[in-house]
Amino acid sequence: AFGKKTETIFPVASMYKLKKYYIILIDMGGMYKGYLTEMARTIFHGESDAQKKAIYEIVLSAYNKMKEFIKPGIVASAANAVVRDYFKEIGHEQYCYHPLGESTGFVKGGISLAPNDKNVLKSGMVFIVEPALYVPNWGGVKIKETILITDSGMEELSGGPE
Numbered sequence: 001a002f003g004k005k006t007e008t009i010f011p012v013a014s015m016y017k018l019k020k021y022y023i024i025l026i027d028m029g030g031m032y033k034g035y036l037t038e039m040a041r042t043i044f045h046g047e048s049d050a051q052k053k054a055i056y057e058i059v060l061s062a063y064n065k066m067k068e069f070i071k072p073g074i075v076a077s078a079a080n081a082v083v084r085d086y087f088k089e090i091g092h093e094q095y096c097y098h099p100l101g102e103s104t105g106f107v108k109g110g111i112s113l114a115p116n117d118k119n120v121l122k123s124g125m126v127f128i129v130e131p132a133l134y135v136p137n138w139g140g141v142k143i144k145e146t147i148l149i150t151d152s153g154m155e156e157l158s159g160g161p162e
Contacts, residue, residue, distance in 0.1 A: 001025045002045070006140040009098055009132075020046040023139040036104050038128045039158040040144035055133055055141045062086055062131035063143045063161060066100065070129070070147070070154045076117035083131050084115075092133055101129035104146065125149045126157070 001011035002018050006025040018024070022045045029038040042059075044052055062083045069082045080100050087093040101113035105126050111119045113129065121127075127149065132142035146157045 001027075004137065004139060006042075007134050007136055007138060008140070009134065018045060021049070022046075023052065023141065025140060025142055027142065027144060034106050036106070037146045037158065038104070038130075038144055039146060040130065040132075040142045041161070042141045042143065051138075052141075055135065058087075058090065058092060059131050059133055059141045059143050060161060063129070063145070066129055066131065067154060070121065070127075070149060072121055072123045072149060072151060074121045076111055076113050076119045076121060077115055079121070079129075080113045080115055080117070087133070095133040095135050096131075097134055098130075098132070100131055101127050104128050121149050123149055123151045127154075129154075 002024045003022040005011040005014065006023050024043040024045055027040040042056060065082050065086055066079060070079050083100050084093060084096060087096050099112045099114035103111040103125060111117060127147050128144060129147055130142055130144035132140060134140035143161045147154045148157055
């Protein structure tokens with residue numbers, strides 16, 4: 001998706017043409033021997049303005065907060081709260097529309113990094129983490145990674161956002 005189409009969680013195809021300075025959001029998944037994975041990248045076509053850079057940095061900071069926080073023994077809803085509290089603190093919580101991740105593997109879902117999920121994260125679990133902000137009449141920025149929970153924290157399986 002690109003341009004204003006990035007302001008929704010599930011954009012639909014259109015006949016609009018890509019223009020310079022649009023936000024481009026590439027959200028993709030794959031399957032290998034029955035194992036599911038996903039990742040998303042936000043790209044700025046042409047030079048990005050200060051607002052685009054600022055929103056991207058906010059989402060990247062949210063991702064890094066999750067990266068520091070996630071480890072075995074954490075309740076799934078607490079991982080969600082770390083990011084939502086950050087977005088609230090800076091006045092952007094109204095632009096975060098979906099849970100911040102879910103378990104994946106041979107079956108997608110099951111455990112969600114959502115406000116009411118009381119499951120405890122364990123070493124060996126694989127998740128898709130996806131902090132994002134969707135700003136009406138502007139666009140959206142998402143960082144989505146597949147991660148493995150290890151004994152000491154989390155390991156990025158899809159390369160990391162930087």
